[in-house]
Amino acid sequence: MSTIAHADHDHHDHKPTGIKRWLFSTNHKDIGTMYLVFSLIMFFIGGSMAMIIRAELFQPGLQFVDPQFYNSMVTVHALVMIFGAVMPAGVGLANWMIPIMIGAPDMALPRMNNMSFWIMPFAFALLLGTLFMEGGGPAGGWTMYPPLVLQTGKAFPFLIFAVHFLGISSIMGAINIIATVFNMRAPGMTLMRLPLFVWTWVITAFLLIASMPVLAGAVTMLLTDKYFGTSFFNAAGGGDPVLFQHIFWFFGHPEVYILALPAFGIVSQIIPTFARKPLFGYASMVYATASIAILSFFVWAHHMFTVGLPINGELFFMYATMLIAVPTGVKVFNWVATMWKGAMTFEAPMLFALAFVILFTIGGFSGLMLGITPVDFQYHDTYFVVAHFHYVLLTGAVFALMASVYYWLPKWTGNMYDEKLAKIHFWLSTIFANVLFFPQHFLGLAGMPRRIPDYSVQFADFNMVSSLGGFAYGISQLLFVYIVIKCVLGGKKATSQVWEGARGLEWTLSSPPPYHSFTKPPKVTKALMDY
Amino acid sequence: MVKKAFQNNNEIAKKRSKRLALILGLIAFSFYVGFILSNVK
Numbered sequence: 382m383s384t385i386a387h388a389d390h391d392h393h394d395h396k397p398t399g400i401k402r403w404l405f406s407t408n409h410k411d412i413g414t415m416y417l418v419f420s421l422i423m424f425f426i427g428g429s430m431a432m433i434i435r436a437e438l439f440q441p442g443l444q445f446v447d448p449q450f451y452n453s454m455v456t457v458h459a460l461v462m463i464f465g466a467v468m469p470a471g472v473g474l475a476n477w478m479i480p481i482m483i484g485a486p487d488m489a490l491p492r493m494n495n496m497s498f499w500i501m502p503f504a505f506a507l508l509l510g511t512l513f514m515e516g517g518g519p520a521g522g523w524t525m526y527p528p529l530v531l532q533t534g535k536a537f538p539f540l541i542f543a544v545h546f547l548g549i550s551s552i553m554g555a556i557n558i559i560a561t562v563f564n565m566r567a568p569g570m571t572l573m574r575l576p577l578f579v580w581t582w583v584i585t586a587f588l589l590i591a592s593m594p595v596l597a598g599a600v601t602m603l604l605t606d607k608y609f610g611t612s613f614f615n616a617a618g619g620g621d622p623v624l625f626q627h628i629f630w631f632f633g634h635p636e637v638y639i640l641a642l643p644a645f646g647i648v649s650q651i652i653p654t655f656a657r658k659p660l661f662g663y664a665s666m667v668y669a670t671a672s673i674a675i676l677s678f679f680v681w682a683h684h685m686f687t688v689g690l691p692i693n694g695e696l697f698f699m700y701a702t703m704l705i706a707v708p709t710g711v712k713v714f715n716w717v718a719t720m721w722k723g724a725m726t727f728e729a730p731m732l733f734a735l736a737f738v739i740l741f742t743i744g745g746f747s748g749l750m751l752g753i754t755p756v757d758f759q760y761h762d763t764y765f766v767v768a769h770f771h772y773v774l775l776t777g778a779v780f781a782l783m784a785s786v787y788y789w790l791p792k793w794t795g796n797m798y799d800e801k802l803a804k805i806h807f808w809l810s811t812i813f814a815n816v817l818f819f820p821q822h823f824l825g826l827a828g829m830p831r832r833i834p835d836y837s838v839q840f841a842d843f844n845m846v847s848s849l850g851g852f853a854y855g856i857s858q859l860l861f862v863y864i865v866i867k868c869v870l871g872g873k874k875a876t877s878q879v880w881e882g883a884r885g886l887e888w889t890l891s892s893p894p895p896y897h898s899f900t901k902p903p904k905v906t907k908a909l910m911d912y
Numbered sequence: 913m914v915k916k917a918f919q920n921n922n923e924i925a926k927k928r929s930k931r932l933a934l935i936l937g938l939i940a941f942s943f944y945v946g947f948i949l950s951n952v953k
Contacts, residue, residue, distance in 0.1 A: 488928035556936045560929040598947035613951055624951065794932045 396896040404499075407491030408896065409476045410517045414793075416473025417786075419501060421862070423465030424779075426509070428723075428855050430458035435817075435851035437834050438844050451834035452520035453512065459523035463640065464547045465505055467774065470553045470782045471643040472497075475582045478789065479558060481887040482576045484567025489560035497553035505547035511536035522832060524629055525600065527614040527622050531607050541604045548593040555586035555593075567886070569905030573667070576885050577660060578909075580667050581646030584674045587636045588642070591678070596632040598627060623688050624827050626910050630681035638677045642670060644741075644781030645712060648734045650885075651788050655731035656723030657882035659911060662715040669708035676705045691908060695754045702752035706745070713742055728880075729803035733784030736811050737777060744772030744782045747822065749911060762832075765825025771818045776811075783810070783861065790868050791875035795893040798868040806864060809857035816850030884910060 396402060406412055433454050437445050446454070476494065480487055488494045511518040516534030519525075525540070533540065555822040562575070562583050575583075603625070612618025614625045653660045660666065680700040682690060690698075716738050725731070747769040751757050760766060783806075791797050820843035825831075829840045836844065875892040886905065890898050 401917055460946045489925070490933055493933070550942050552937070556933045556940075559936060560932045563932065564929045590940050591943065595947055598944050601944075601948055602951065620952065628947070628951075735936035 382750075392847060405495065407487070407495055409480050409488045409491070409494065410793075410894070410896070412488075412494050413473045413475075413477030415498055416469045416476055419498075420466050420470035420473055421865075422731075423461050423469070423505070425858070427458050427461035427466055428858065430454045430461065432855050434458065435848040438836070439848040440845060441836055441838050441841050443835055446834070448834045449517055449520055449593055452522075452800055452832065453518040456519050456522055457508065457512065460508060461505070462774070463636070463731060464544075465501070467640050467778050467782070468551065469501060471582075471585070471640070472551075472636045474578075474643065474647070474782075474785055475554075475558055477793065478887060479480075479561055479582060480565070481890060482579050483562060483565065483570050483904060484884055484886050484899050485561060485565035486897060486899050488557050489565050490557045493553050494557050495829065497557065500550040500553075502545050504543045504550065507539045507546070508543040509643050511539045514539075524626075524633070525603065526629070527603060527606065527625050530603065536701055537560045537607060537881055538604065542694075544600050548597045551589050552593050555589035558582055558586040559590075567899065567902040567905050570886075573664065574905065574907070575909050576646075577649035577663070577666055578643070578646035581642045581649070584670050585639050588639050588674050588677065592632045592635040592639070595628060599628040599632065602628075613632045623685075626685045626688060627681065631678070633684065634681045635674070635677045637770075637773070637857065638673055640778045641741075642674065644737065644778045645670065647781045647785040647788075648716060648737050649712075651734040651784055652719050652738075652786070653884070654880050654882040655728060656720045656725050658719055658723040659884075660715065661721075661804040662711070663719035665711055666715055669711040672708040673705060674830075676701065676708070678738075680705060680752075683752050683754075683757070686754050687761045699752060701752045703749065706749055709745055713738060722853075724882075726752065728787070728800060729798075729807055730784045730788035732807045732811075733780050734802065735778045736807070737784065740776035740780065740811075743779055744769055744774075747772065759899050760825060762830055763825035764821045764829045764831055767831050768818050768821035768825060771821070775818070776814050780810070780814075783807075786861075786865065788880075790865065791879045792890075792892050792894070794872075795874050795875055795891075796868050796870050796872035798864055802860060802864050802867075806857060806860045809860065810854065813850045813854035813857060817847055817854050820844075820847045820850075827850045 396408070397405075402411060403415060406415070433446060434451070437443070437451055476488065479485075508518075514535050517538065519530070519533050519536050519540045521533060525544075530537070549901070550786055562579060568576075605611040606613050606615055606620070612620040614620045614622045616622060625782035649660055649666060676740045679701045680698055682694060686698075727735075747765065751760055751766065751769055787798060789805055824840055824843050824847070827840065829836055829844075877891050878888050879892060880888075886899075886903060886909070887894075889903070889909075
């Protein structure tokens with residue numbers, strides 16, 4: 382630790398004030414904060430839609446909303462949670478942490494950074510505004526399959542433009558991350574010394590650049606089919622609706638890893654800290670992450686086994702899907718091996734990281750089940766799929782995000798959060814997330830289709846349990862907001878190191894870090910990064 | 913603010929970042945256009 386040349390940043394801590402600080406900000410910490418706050422707001426907007434869905438499904442029959450509005454809620458909940466909550470939270474963490482993890486003064490392209498954030502509120506204003514339009518919001522599912530999505534009313538062009546804007550924002554963010562990591566690293570910060578969080582984000586950024594234009598292309602084609610008389614997906618005009626499914630999932634499966642890889646990076650930072658041991662198999666973690674990213678481009682058709690693919694095609698995509706379990710298994714093995722004989726303590730970040738490892742693995746296993754072609758014919762479009770991807774995205778990605786907030790909040794604010802309340806938040810979240818989603822496996826196996834507002838009475842009991850879990854999970858997240866606000870306003874002062882077992886450049890800065898950090902590049906040595 | 917943040921960063925890194933951003937942006941845009949054009953019959 383002593384080998385680092387500390388940056389002289391005491392004289393550079395002046396910052397703009399008022400609305401201009403946020404509106405015109407080019408500071409990576411401010412932009413990171415805006416991303417995180419935006420993501421939290423979207424998490425609650427998307428969450429309130431989930432509450433409407435679970436209220437409607439509390440018992441059989443139509444209770445509260447009409448089916449069209451229910452379908453809108455299902456569609457917009459997914460779009461908000463994926464593009465508005467989980468992705469921006471990941472980008473927010475990247476903005477905050479990557480420059481201070483690699484010893485850079487800021488992101489490589491600060492003005493573009495500002496633009497990529499401010500596009501998002503406008504995109505979501507377009508999307509959420511459709512809920513108040515005549516005919517309601519988009520209701521064809523987040524996958525936007527034609528010809529169903531082409532029946533959307535006035536909301537359609539707003540949906541398409543919102544998706545375009547979100548794509549532009551994500552690509553600009555991805556370019557910025559790649560440029561920052563490749564050009565702004567401090568002397569001595571070699572690629573194989575990069576913290577795992579940085580590595581996972583670099584690989585995620587490449588995934589974004591390769592997959593987002595494909596989504597943009599697909600929705601542009603939808604737009605021209607609807608308004609300009611083309612027939613990309615219109616069978617009557619010589620097009621093919623299944624083509625859209627291929628294009629969408631060519632984007633959609635890498636998108637899953639865009640959401641999951643940063644979560645892997647977060648957990649790979651937290652477990653060594655609280656196990657007080659170096660990460661087991663650092664190089665294999667990097668290669669496993671890259672392997673998952675590459676393989677994610679060759680598995681898309683496992684989402685569409687039931688459309689009538691040639692048998693050889695189905696077999697190829699089944700085997701390719703199974704193959705992803707290998708690098709993912711390497712990761713889970715390495716996390717467990719890192720903890721093996723470690724001097725572990727169980728603060729809130731570690732608890733969330735451990736829950737991630739266990740519950741994400743459950744989601745991974747149900748994913749393997751869905752990836753087996755003949756079996757998928759039974760599970761396809763049932764609640765089993767809903768249970769699977771919520772284990773991956775909620776108890777996976779969102780739990781890792783919660784872990785990261787508790788892990789880095791003392792660094793960001795300079796104050797320790799309330800550990801007792803955070804542990805209560807962890808247990809409430811973990812118990813009720815399982816009460817919410819585990820019964821949905823049984824519902825799916827029993828044949829309950831997804832995206833329906835009413836169901837047969839045989840599914841009533843598990844739906845009631847699931848809804849109760851959903852309400853309790855939703856309410857317990859208010860505790861998270863309270864803990865964060867309480868920490869921002871004050872609390873026990875955090876040291877620079879914050880956690881005894883933490884290693885890396887970010888922990889050499891004060892808590893909170895100066896407004897302009899590493900204006901003189903630090904010198905990174907092996908001793909700084911190691912145990 | 914931008915100047916401040918980069919006062920000790922050399923010009924080469926700035927140039928390289930802009931060039932890399934341009935290349936990656938062009939790649940993304942060509943994916944977008946290429947994907948649409950490849951599906952035009």
